[in-house]
Structures are given as structure tokens and as C-alpha cells.
Amino acid sequence: MLDTKLATSLAHKLFRAEQVRENEGAAAEQSGCDMYTLMQRAGDAVFRQCQNLLPNTDIYLVIVGQGNNAGDGYIAALKAKQAGKQVWVCAVEPDRVLKGDAGKAQAQWRESGGSIRHFDPALLDKAGLVVDAMLGTGITSYIRNEFADIIDALNAHSIPVVSIDVPSGLDANTGQSLGRCVQADVTVTFVGIKPGLTTGAGKQSCGKLVFDDLGIGKAFAGLARSSATLLDIEQFRGLGPRDVHSHKGTYGRLLCVGGNKGTAGAIRLSGEAALRSGAGMVRVFTHEASIVQVSAGRPELMVSADELEAALEWATCVVIGPGLGQDEWAESVFTTVMKHCQSTSKAVVIDADALNILCRQATAYTISDCILTPHAGEAARLLGVTIDDVETERFNYARQCAQRYHATCVLKGAGTIIDNEWSTWVCKHGNPGMATAGSGDVLSGILGALLAQGLARDMAAKYGVTIHAKAGDEIAGLYGQRGMIASDLYDAVRALINQ
Template identity: 75%
Template sequence: MLDTQLTTSLSHKLFRADQVRANEEAAAQNSGCDMFTLMQRAGESVFQHCIELFPNLDIFLVLVGQGNNAGDGYVTALNAKKAGKQVYVCAVEPDRILEGDAGTAQANWFAAGGKLVEFSEALVEKADIIIDALLGTGINSVIRNEFADVIDVINKSSTYVVAVDVPSGLDANTGQSLGRCVQADVTVTFVGIKPGLVTGAGKQSCGQLVYADLDIGKAFQALARPFATLLKIEHFKGLAPRDIHSHKGTYGRLLCVGGNKGTAGAIRLAGEAALRSGAGMVRTYVHESSVVQVSSGRPELMVTDSDLEAGLEWATCVVIGPGLGQDEWAENAFETTMKYCQSTNTPVVIDADALNLLCKQSTAYTVSDCILTPHAAEGARLLGLTVEEVESNRFNAARQCAQRYHAVCVLKGAGTLIDNEKATWVCRHGNPGMATAGSGDVLSGILGALLAQGVHVDMAAKYGVILHAKAGDDVAELYGQRGMIASDLFDAVRALINHHG
């Protein structure tokens, strides 16, 4: 019935900055080149992407610090100069003579008649484009004031910014800003894509992410084990066509538990999302005051406010949390549901207030097929951390959450993470327009529907997150990001889930 394996040949791998540093020289040698050749390729790649993405720009401002990142900057500057561009190079430490390959790149710039000029706000405004080669992937502590001051000027300007390998001030592994961080329009990253570039604040700082393997990607990936994997809709074959003789019972019975007094909308969105994602039958268990609101709007949803146990026995899968609340009614519903799912190993998606109730339990429930869907604040409560601690290392938080609750953790946000205790995946789709009430409820419904249709828990989490985010992108492409509401995603999800690959 299902054909949902990942086509791994198309997937993008993520590698920590230290993995790149440790293996790039050997990868270069195995590919028949040296490290200076790599630096030349890096600078050439940055310049080529500048003229492809921003044609007709004439005045280049290249900002360099020290080390190999500065070397890449000098090579970029030389490429621009040779192409007839007007190029200004500013060094944060202008008297410093660089060593090694970076020193060779600096010497080549001077030999070609290049000079260093003093950094100023006026120069930033004069430039058509800024090349950020200030700080590379090696920094992991708060940056010095002289760099912070330059970054402040860059971020205040409206000039295009292209970052070399990583936006300066960004921790390449975690995506955390180290005091200040360049907000780039484009980031050209080399050899391996670093995890911090694709999630949380790092995704924002990078702008458009461009990957340049410098012709050693294959050799590098033979040496280094991926830290995580990037996912896009193209990596999934989708659900197989339905059998002609199948019926509604073939596609699962999903029970959605939530919809407390005054919050009927959340469970209604989750339930309808599940129907639109192919669940055969969906029943909602709600507070008595929510029955009319849920049933009148969507007659295909079965609604009950009594006998939760009977609903659980009927179900092949459960979603709990949308609109659940945290009062006595909610606590009773939560306890009954979790005890049942644990004793029968019924697959369950735990979202919203159910996550808040889960972290209050002295003993965590363990269900073999369980997906948790926290945003940063819920993740912080689940782990006893602050929101800042979660956002400063989202990969670590997702892994901790998965391990603590023995579940697949979907840590929502820019670059949503999926972690199953052993591996991590990052969603490449999604946009800020999806930051709207009810969007998470729709995701829960999609995840529940996939579990109900028999998709394995890991694949349901990955495919569900991708479907939801890509649907948001499709809606934004049609109508724009502002004004998107959660129910706008239904038709887009339905169209995507019927595309069989």
C-alpha cells in the first residue's frame, strides 16, 4: 500500500565545521589538488555566484579578517578586479601580514596592484555588494568589539551582502549568534553544508544558501560521516496509489483529543488536516461546549464529548493536544489517553498543551510509536531549559528531547528538526508566513493521518513535516506570506499528498 522510502541519493548531508577542517586536506589530495587550489576555487565560486545572482553590480567591497576565510576574500577580490569591477578591500587588522595560503592570496592581491582601504560607513553605502570574509567557521566564542562594530554597520545598510562559507559571527555548528552576526542575502558555503546554516537564527542569517563542493565533495563525503540530513519534497516518493477494492477502514481510524472550552478551532483544524491527508475516518473527542463548533463546520468529522475509552479502543492512532488546555478536564483526558496508548502501543502524536502536561508528569510515558511536536518554548519546558538555551543549539535540544521521552521529536521553527534518538533531519521548506495560529494543529493532523495509514513513525514524521512546510511554500508562492491562515494549507497538502512521485 505504501511506498515512502527516502531516495537518499538526492538528499543533502550536513557536516560540522570541525569535520570539514579535519578532512578537507585529505579530500583535496584524494582529488588531485592542494589547499591553495581549494582557496582559489572558493574565491572564484563566490565571485561567480555574485555575478550570477546580482548581475550588473560594479562596486565590490571585500571585508577580510584573518586566516583562510580572509584568504578566500582576497581571491574573490582578485577575481572581481580581473573582471573589471571596482574593488575595495578593508581589513579589520590592516597591518597584519597573513601566513600560509591566506598569506599567498593576500600577496597575490598586492602584486596585482590591489590595496587596503580604511573601513567606513560611507564606503559601505557606496558599494553595490559586500563580500563578508571577516570571520570563518573556527570561532566559537563571543566576537571582539572591532568585528562587532563592522558587523553593526553592515547590518544597518541596505547593500547586498554575500557571506563566505558562513556569515561572520555565526556558530557554524549550532546557528547561534556569537554576540553579533552578519545578516547575509546569500551565503556560499564550501565542501560540506554546516548544520548551523539551516536552522533557527542561522537560517535567517544566511539568506539564500549556496553549496559549492569545490570539486572535492565526493572525496570528502567518503571520509566524513554526516552529522544530519537535509530533506526536501523531492526526496520522497510519496504514498502509493490506493487499491481499487480498498475502503475507508483501510486507511486508519484516527482519534483527535482536544478542543477544550473555547478552543474548538484547534482540534477542528487538526481533524480536517487529517482528513485532507488521507486518513480513512477521523473522530474528535472534545469538551461538551465544543461539540457544535466542531461538528457544524465539517460534517465529515465525527465528534463526541463522552466515553473517551470507547474512542481510544476504536482508534488505530491518536493525536492529543490541539486546544486541550491544562485544566482538570484536560488532565483527565491526557492521563486516560496516555495510559491507554502506553498499554496498547497505539501510535500517538503529542502536541501543544499535551506537551505541557507531559513535562509535568513525574514519570514520563513511553509509547513505541510516538511523535512529539514542540516549538522552542514547549521544548524548553520538556527539557527544563530556557528558550534561549534551546534556540542556541537546536540540534542538541531535539536529540535530548527524543532521548528523554524515547520518541521522535519534531522541533518546530525555521529549519524544523526531526530527531529519532539516532539520526537528525532538517526540513528545507517553510516560510515565516506559516507563523500563524493553527499551523501547528494542521501539522499534527497530517502526522496523525500518516500514522493512521500505516506509515512508519520515522517516515511519518519526516514526510509529514515536509508536506506541511512545502504546502506553506506553495500557498505563499500563490498569494504571498502575509495573511496566510492555517486552513489555507488544506488544498495544498491534498495536492502534494496525491503526487505519487
């Protein structure tokens, strides 16, 4: 019987590809089975997902490579054939006899009467579904041209694709495309979820990610140490009910700093998001030209453009950056805020333009309780690398950012990564509809509100990122992704934070 509690736990852990390869044999042995049994279970799991995706499809095209990934593909082809499907198996080298367990699966396919042919793009117009069993997790260098040509043909066609373990051409650890990468509709990954499937371009390439521990999860979890944790809203117990005798001061005093001339909307979004996330009191310090725009229509926000030192003394924590700009006013405000937070050890969320100023003054400050919220471009500036560097190795650069600034780094994007120098988490929620102006400003307000209500830095980062992303999914589910604007998230955030 599957241990549901264990399966849920393992489904939220990430393991590097080499950890899976090095430990799955021992885990299988401890679980009373061999590696070929795992291959059979994997092929069966793939066929089940094909049926779930398109139950009425009668023609399967299975494209295999030369390793164990191909073995899984042969088993999936055999299962489909046994279920009455018409199955075409294609390979780069159809006459090549595979070795080991993959060879055993290949032989079993041939013994069933199945044939293996060269890939022909014309088959894509006739089949109803493709099983991608070309390249598994072992590939770490740029792929051969013959595989690249097949991947190009798949990606140019509208046929649904189910990838085995990892989309062919994807680095399972980083999510980087190794020259070409299959854009799958479903990816079925086994034994342990690989980090590259959960963030950045890798998350895009995977489509829907399905995990199956192949019945060895308990043993594997005892052998391998996870490299990161996947965050799901269901893992959080919430903030709990408020005390009857509490008052607004009980839930913190948050100061949001930003909103230069012409960019008032950003800090307004942060301030209102903080109110909707439960902060007791929220004050906004902004440019004098932005006071009316920030306060109009939201009287609950206290707004000022002078006496910054007094506002900092009042606050229990600070958000700085949304709409701050990078001119002389911004530089002066940034310096005042950072000196205060450093001298008082006050928690601060540094976002947007404040990150751009920080990268020029990094050696001047050491904040003991700090959350940084860069997107890839801001992270690149903070670390002196290119945006492509960050996007191809998001885990690496999230860790570097956390280490350089001794902060909790929230590297935003598809599969937002949270890193605190020692541990890493990835948010499973979120959607492309959230790629809209102001979404990050809302996140900074949520994070500030959670800090104001007493959550520790790492927990505020993890919970805040998860609530923000899940809120985006809730809105997309109601109205669709296109047309989502940042302020749409408020009601969903409020509902989620009260669960």
C-alpha cells in the same frame, strides 16, 4: 565532471565545521588538488554568486579577516577585478601580512595592483554589494569589538551581503550568534553544509544558502560521517496509488483529542488536516461545549464528547493536544489517552497543551510509538531549561527531548529538526508566513494521518514535516507570506501528498 547523483546526495548531508576542517585536506589530495586550489575554487564560486545576485553591480566591497576565510575573499576580489569591477578591500588590520594559503591569496591580490584599506562605513553608501570574508567556521567564542562594529554597520545598512562559508559571527554548528552576526542575503558554503546554517537564527542569518563541494565531494563523503540530513520534498517518492479495491478502513482510523471550551478551532484544524492528508476516518473527541464548532461545516468529521474509552478502542492511532487546555477536564482526558496508548502500544502524536501536561507527568508514561511536536517554549518546559537555551542549541535539545521521552521529537521553528535519539534530520522548506495560529495544529493532523495510513513513526515525522513546510512555501509563492492562515495549507497539502 561533477557526479550529479553524488552532488545531490552530499547537498542533503550536514557536517560539523570541525569535520570539514579535519577532512578537506585529505579529500583534496585524493581528488588530485591542493588546499590553495580549493581556495581559488571557493573565491570563484563566491564571485559567481555575486554576479547571480546582482549582475549589473560594478562596485564591490570585500571585507576580510585574517584566516582562510579572508583568503577566499581575496580570490573573490581578484575575480571581480579581473571581470572589470571596481573592488575595494577592507580589513581590520590592513598592514597585517597573512600566512599560509590566505597569505598567498593576499599577495596575489596586491600583485594585481589591489590595495587594502581600513573599513569606513561611508563606503557602504557607494558600493553596490558586500562580500563578507571576515570570520569563518573556526570562531567559537565571542567576537572582537572591531569586527562587531563592522557587523553592526552592515546590518544597519540595506546593502546586499554575500557571506563566505558562514555569516561572520555565526557558530557554524549551532547557529548561535557569537555576540554579533552578519545578516546575509546569500551564504556560499563549501565542501559540507554546516548544521548551524539550516535551523533557527542561523537559517535567518544565512539568507539564501548555496552549496559548492569544490570538486572534492566524492572523496569527502568517503571520509566524513554526516551529523544530520537535510530534508527536501524531492527526496520522497510519495505514497503511491491506492488499490482499486481499498475502502475507508484501509487508510486508518485516527482519533484527534482536544478542543477545550473556547478552543475548538485547534482540534478542528487538526481533524480536517488529517482528512486532507488521506486518513480514512477521523473522529474528534472534544469538550461538550465545542461539539458544534468542531462539526459545523465539516460533516466528514465524527465528533463526540463522551465515551472516550470506546473512541480509543476504535482508533488505530491518536493525536492529542490541540486546544486541550490544562484544566481538570484536560488532565483527566490526557491521563485516559496516555494509559490506553501505553497499554496497547498505540501510536500517538503529542502536541500543544498535551506537551505541557506531559512535562508534569513525564515519569508516569512510556509510549513505545510516540511523536512529540514542541516549539521552543514547549521543549524548554519538557527539559527544564530556558527558551534561549533551546534556541541557541536546537540540535542538542532536540536530541535531549527524544532521549528523555524515548520518542521522535519534532522541534518546530525555522528549519524544523526531527530527532529519534540516534539520527537527526532538518527540513529545508518553510517560511515566516507559517508563524500563524493553528499552523502547528495542521501539522499534528498531517502526522496523525500518515501514521493512520501505515507509515512508520520516523518516516511519518519526516514526510509530514516536509509536506507541511513545503505547503507553506507553495501558498507563500502564490499569495505572499503575510496573511497566510493555517487552513490555507489544506489544498497545498492535498496536492503534495498526491504527487
